[in-house]
Amino acid sequence: MPHPDQAAFDFLLTRRSYPAQALKAPVPDRAQLHTILTAASRSPDHGKLEPWRFIVLTRDALQSIADNLPAAGTRIGIPQDKIDKPVMTYADAALAVVVVSSPKESDKVPKIEQTYAAGGVCLGLVNAAQASGFGAAWVSGWFSHDRDFIRDQFGLAAHETVAGIVHIGTGGATPPDRPRPDIDAITDWSGL
Template identity: 55%
Template structure:
């Protein structure tokens, strides 16, 4: 029997990501982060494959990732503006969780469903952080999709890719509300 949880529904109806550039110290401690990771791991995992894993990027690793972003961006011919934007999440970051999609062989679970599961973990971690009172933002960027960056930064294997970087720290500013999707325009009802 399902129990109603009006507070959880109200949270979901009003949740709002916090821009990563507005997050300030302190970030969660390891003890504060573990319950958030635990909540995220309760996401649908399509056949109990757990097609994802976490890499916690603590403050001390941010400068290395910023420099690596610069180096990879230059080798890819990215503009200085693209490089500056991509590295800013590390230059300004305090803590981030890399959610790594891990494709696992399965006769029953298609690869795309494993990708969806990793995306669900990203959103669950984002929402858990927000519900716990932290500011949080889900970022990616060109470097997140560059195999050379991902291998050098995180040691990703051939069956792995970065689903997202969830930045978590203290909310430094309340973001303005933004327009939300028109549900009527996006919804079809099928009754027959």
């Protein structure tokens, strides 16, 4: 007979992401963040390849991103309003973690499965931060897909991509819930 962990299940049923712009200091200290990253890394990982890595962005790195976004956006033709929003977000941010999808060569595990594993780490990171009492938001943005920007700002190799950028901080009031999926509309029960 299963023994449910009702507190964990209630957390999963009610968790909400905070808007990245709402997350402020205080943020986890290095020891707290180490524990949060450890929890996030307990993600399904077929072949035990660890096809992800973390880049912790503190205040100076976040400001550098904000400072370099306008030139990158102009270079690739992003409209000004789509440049201004992330500039403000990163200029005001206190802490973010880049989850890098870093697939490994494997005859056994396709690269797409390794990409999924990195996505699982992103969700694990959001949940671990929130379970630790902090707010979190998993974001990306046009710049996180620009090869030049992610190479120059994050030092990503040619085979690496950004799976997500998770902002972590203190969020204040719990954000309002949003509409959730209609499970019956997206589930085929014919196999039962």
